[in-house]
Amino acid sequence: NAGVTQTPKFQVLKTGQSMTLQCAQDMNHEYMSWYRQDPGMGLRLIHYSVGAGITDQGEVPNGYNVSRSTTEDFPLRLLSAAPSQTSVYFCASRRAGGSVSTEAFFGQGTRLTVV
Amino acid sequence: AQSVTQLGSHVSVSEGALVLLRCNYSSSVPPYLFWYVQYPNQGLQLLLKYTTGATLVKGINGFEAEFKKSETSFHLTKPSAHMSDAAEYFCAVSRRVGGSQGNLIFGKGTKLSVKP
Numbered sequence: 001n002a003g004v005t006q007t008p009k010f011q012v013l014k015t016g017q018s019m020t021l022q023c024a025q026d027m028n029h030e031y032m033s034w035y036r037q038d039p040g041m042g043l044r045l046i047h048y049s050v051g052a053g054i055t056d057q058g059e060v061p062n063g064y065n066v067s068r069s070t071t072e073d074f075p076l077r078l079l080s081a082a083p084s085q086t087s088v089y090f091c092a093s094r095r096a097g098g099s100v101s102t103e104a105f106f107g108q109g110t111r112l113t114v115v
Numbered sequence: 116a117q118s119v120t121q122l123g124s125h126v127s128v129s130e131g132a133l134v135l136l137r138c139n140y141s142s143s144v145p146p147y148l149f150w151y152v153q154y155p156n157q158g159l160q161l162l163l164k165y166t167t168g169a170t171l172v173k174g175i176n177g178f179e180a181e182f183k184k185s186e187t188s189f190h191l192t193k194p195s196a197h198m199s200d201a202a203e204y205f206c207a208v209s210r211r212v213g214g215s216q217g218n219l220i221f222g223k224g225t226k227l228s229v230k231p
Contacts, residue, residue: 004158033218040124042205042221043159058218090158094217103149104219106158 002026006091006107013081013114021076021110023091030096032074033104036060036087043090049074050096081114088112117142119206121222129230134178134193136225138206141187147209148189149219150180154202162204165189176200201229 007022025032033048035058045058049068063085065077074093078085088111092104122137140146147166151159163174170182180191189206203226207219 031217035221040223042223043219044221045218048218092159092219102217103161103164104159106151106160108158109156 004091004093004105004107006089006110008110009108010111011113013078013112015081015083015114017081019078019081021078021089021091021112023074023076023107024072025074025091025093025105026072027093027095027105028071029093029105030071031102032068032091032093033058034064034066034074034076035090035092037090037109038087046076046089078112081112083114086112086114117144117146117208117210117220119208119220119222121204121206121225123225124223125226125228127228127230128196130198131195134191134196134200134227136191136204136206136227138180138189138191138222139187140189140206140208142208142211144211147211148180148182149207149209150174150178150189150191151205151207152176152202153205153224159205162191196227196229198229198231201227203227 004025034046035043037043047066049055088109091107094102094104118141120139149164150162163172165172165182173179178193203224205224206222
């Protein structure tokens with residue numbers, strides 16, 4: 001059981017380039033989220049989805065787009081990369097049952113550097 | 116509003132010593148609280164969670180945490196540290212009000228070092 005899989009693990013972008021961070025889960029979880037982790041900041045929510053076709057913004061959504069066409073996949077798109085988007089990105093999924101108390105499962109992360 | 120504060124960005128203990136990582140929360144509704152661990156270059160793994168019921172929660176790898184409503188705390192402890200416990204630990208509360216309910220609000224993390 002792979003859980004949550006993120007690709008790539010590492011990426012270097014030039015300012016202004018665009019790219020897509022991939023996230024896939026095989027646990028049939030309804031809810032998926034993207035967080036970014038910065039030193040001394042903990043993890044902050046970028047975007048989330050409660051099911052296929054439904055997405056919403058978190059606390060730091062600017063510069064990022066998401067879509068959810070299937071239950072399994074939740075890609076994160078950087079439209080025009082900026083140095084401020086240098087970070088480690090984590091995708092998480094959780095099942096819907098149990099309302100807000102269910103455990104989130106995290107991927108291994110994508111370390112992104114924008115130069 | 117809900118928030119989490121972790122006291123101490125770095126904690127160092129000797130192998131075999133007590134581990135105590137502090138977490139205080141703020142929540143206008145009964146909180147659902149979590150501790151996650153992140154080993155170097157890894158994702159986050161759930162250690163334990165508190166939702167309702169027993170206030171002393173036991174987790175994996177010998178860790179436990181006690182929910183104290185009167186102190187708004189959810190400190191993580193382990194009686195005897197192992198070298199393998201060296202990692203970063205995050206306290207989090209599940210959003211229960213406003214938008215993005217069920218998503219996590221994280222503290223800033225505490226890096227635990229274990230000295231031989």
